Amino acid sequence: MASKKKKRRVERPSIHPRNRYSENPPDFRLLASLYPSFEPFVFYSRDGRPRIDWTDFNATRELTRVLLHHDHGLKWWIPDGQLCPTVPNRSNYIHWIEDLLSSEIIGKTNNEGDKVRGFDIGTGANCIYPLLGASLLGWSFVGSDVTNVALEWAEINVNNNPHISKLIEIRKACDTGETVLREEISNRESDFRETKPGLGEIRDEEADSLPSNSVDVLSNVKKGYGGQSILIGVVKDGEKFDFCMCNPPFFESMEEAGLNPKTSCGGTFEEMVCPGGEEAFITRIIEDSVVLKQSFRWYTSMVGRKLNLKVLVAKLREVGVTIVKTTEFVQGQTCRWGLAWSFVPPARKIIASHVAKKNNLSFMLEGLQRQFNAVHVLKFVESFFHASGASCNSSSSFVVDITASNDHCDAILKNGVQNFDETASCQYKREKSNDSSGTHPPVDEICFRVSVFEQIPGTLLVRGSLQHKENSLSGAFSLIFQWLEEILKKKFCREKEPMDHSNNRHAI
Numbered sequence: 001m002a003s004k005k006k007k008r009r010v011e012r013p014s015i016h017p018r019n020r021y022s023e024n025p026p027d028f029r030l031l032a033s034l035y036p037s038f039e040p041f042v043f044y045s046r047d048g049r050p051r052i053d054w055t056d057f058n059a060t061r062e063l064t065r066v067l068l069h070h071d072h073g074l075k076w077w078i079p080d081g082q083l084c085p086t087v088p089n090r091s092n093y094i095h096w097i098e099d100l101l102s103s104e105i106i107g108k109t110n111n112e113g114d115k116v117r118g119f120d121i122g123t124g125a126n127c128i129y130p131l132l133g134a135s136l137l138g139w140s141f142v143g144s145d146v147t148n149v150a151l152e153w154a155e156i157n158v159n160n161n162p163h164i165s166k167l168i169e170i171r172k173a174c175d176t177g178e179t180v181l182r183e184e185i186s187n188r189e190s191d192f193r194e195t196k197p198g199l200g201e202i203r204d205e206e207a208d209s210l211p212s213n214s215v216d217v218l219s220n221v222k223k224g225y226g227g228q229s230i231l232i233g234v235v236k237d238g239e240k241f242d243f244c245m246c247n248p249p250f251f252e253s254m255e256e257a258g259l260n261p262k263t264s265c266g267g268t269f270e271e272m273v274c275p276g277g278e279e280a281f282i283t284r285i286i287e288d289s290v291v292l293k294q295s296f297r298w299y300t301s302m303v304g305r306k307l308n309l310k311v312l313v314a315k316l317r318e319v320g321v322t323i324v325k326t327t328e329f330v331q332g333q334t335c336r337w338g339l340a341w342s343f344v345p346p347a348r349k350i351i352a353s354h355v356a357k358k359n360n361l362s363f364m365l366e367g368l369q370r371q372f373n374a375v376h377v378l379k380f381v382e383s384f385f386h387a388s389g390a391s392c393n394s395s396s397s398f399v400v401d402i403t404a405s406n407d408h409c410d411a412i413l414k415n416g417v418q419n420f421d422e423t424a425s426c427q428y429k430r431e432k433s434n435d436s437s438g439t440h441p442p443v444d445e446i447c448f449r450v451s452v453f454e455q456i457p458g459t460l461l462v463r464g465s466l467q468h469k470e471n472s473l474s475g476a477f478s479l480i481f482q483w484l485e486e487i488l489k490k491k492f493c494r495e496k497e498p499m500d501h502s503n504n505r506h507a508i
């Protein structure tokens, strides 16, 4: 039992299943036999396994070169000392974006059919994301950067691959962003004040079109990030993208960046460091997104510190995004997180039709914190729904029956937003019901039962059953239940043990 518990605590997310290296990691022996230039970097440990010295920049660069050639048909190189990407790690981010784009949780915005267009903020000399995204998935990209060496080498890497070169544009991020951003926000503020003499007169939809914290955004512009433009000033008027992505300069100083003793992936000052570190850099992306809104379907960034992830999620909640998603990337011994947000409204109809058919749902609460049991969980369920105005009837110590109106469903989902930071908002669509039998509750109410049972010590089974499925609000049931799962897990279960990577932080 004890060993089972231990296993659960150190459970880690795995490499993305579509990553070509998820089942077959790079075979150094094979690569050494095929590429004489790689062969000198491969040595064999006592158990006969082929290895490379990860602290040798030339070895890691040659590995990246042969992997991009062998597995992706790409010609690639970077000058000494530039940040050298590891191909399996970078592929995970591409596949996560692929998942976001195919998710139907938000609507579509791009008018160009199925063509996907992305923006890689800080593409680097290695230009790795556009090269991978274009060769794996046929996506087109704008890759931006600020340093001459990055811009020059990104261009070389693109031009050396004529089969995809038309898909990738390299663009300089010039130094105008702060001015433009400040002007843009001031204009929006003064427009707002001129046309809306009093806040009380704003209709909801009008208020929606403004950054909900435009004043805060303005006052924060001068703090933190003092670098060059990121999106505003670089994205052209009228341009639309399906997503942006970014592996930001993580650190505030080269000392903080340190050198990971276990790897040598290079990285110059400009690649690794920016004023305010990654928090300031990503905050600027958030501020830009508040202005650019639906010019991008998804805004995303890699985050190097879990603490920063929490801070950034909180910022996103303040600026009124439609949705926030996070993920954890497997990066060998190093943890990285993905953060995504959007201003595109939820695809209500699709969600409703997805979920309406599920009337019985269940999930396990594993790793229950020791002080809690089924009664605590059920009491919490009752108070959670009660707080949203729904009526709750607890007929036994294992079961609570909930009746919720349309307004209650709205409030429940809203409360969910405050309790859970993965998906910050989902809505459902009320569908027309043909039910006229009179034996069911009014069409604008749903009734469902939540029961909680102990399976084995430390593990509870939570079941939800919709009492009358033919109902205009039945689509909300699945959503509510998904939220409940996340909230209960967050409140009652032990967190997966965070790995300590403080001495292993390198922007690879």
Ligand SMILES: C[S@@+](CC[C@H](N)C(=O)[O-])C[C@H]1O[C@@H](n2cnc3c(N)ncnc32)[C@H](O)[C@@H]1O
Pocket (backbone or CB within 6 Å): 083, 084, 085, 121, 122, 123, 124, 125, 126, 127, 128, 129, 144, 145, 146, 147, 150, 173, 227, 228, 229, 230, 247, 248, 249, 250, 270, 271, 272, 274, 507, 508
């Ligand atoms: C950590 S590196 C990432 C390089 C590459 N994308 C990768 O994943 O290996 C960060 C990059 O951001 C660039 N950068 C810094 N400030 C920028 C800005 N305002 N706009 C665009 N790129 C910027 C740096 O020059 C550097 O190339």
